[in-house]
Amino acid sequence: MKWKASKISTMRTWGLLLVLLGMGIMVFGTSGILLFGNVGKIIAAVFMVLGMISCFASMGIYFYVGMLSTSAPVLDCPECGKKTKMLGRTDRCMYCHTILTWDPAYAADGHDEDSEPASPTVTTTTSS
Numbered sequence: 001m002k003w004k005a006s007k008i009s010t011m012r013t014w015g016l017l018l019v020l021l022g023m024g025i026m027v028f029g030t031s032g033i034l035l036f037g038n039v040g041k042i043i044a045a046v047f048m049v050l051g052m053i054s055c056f057a058s059m060g061i062y063f064y065v066g067m068l069s070t071s072a073p074v075l076d077c078p079e080c081g082k083k084t085k086m087l088g089r090t091d092r093c094m095y096c097h098t099i100l101t102w103d104p105a106y107a108a109d110g111h112d113e114d115s116e117p118a119s120p121t122v123t124t125t126t127s128s
């Protein structure tokens with residue numbers, strides 16, 4: 001499923017999963033206090049730190065995605081007409097998951113069964 005999404009959406013999904021994982025770990029660790037008493041407090045502390053690391057990692061991913069998406073060129077998807085963003089030479093549309101590519105040579109063999117690559121029309125580009 002996730003390999004069908006665009007790169008930005010995929011990274012956002014991973015960020016969300018890490019937040020949920022981190023919170024899950026922290027809740028699990030806290031329940032250790034109830035189950036194991038004083039020993040559980042140490043376990044809870046360890047799990048709390050792990051959960052924090054997971055949350056911070058996801059914040060890093062969100063920050064990175066934010067930086068990428070501001071520098072990514074915005075273009076009109078030729079398939080569904082919505083505005084989407086592209087990372088790298090090839091990426092999928094965020095809405096209809098059509099493969100978009102800048103390179104006509106790559107478009108010839110870069111397709112899979114269900115979707116033909118289409119050449120995007122660039123409306124605005126931000127260069128940095």
Ligand SMILES: [Zn+2]
Nearest residue numbers: 077080093096
């Ligand atoms: Zn599209």
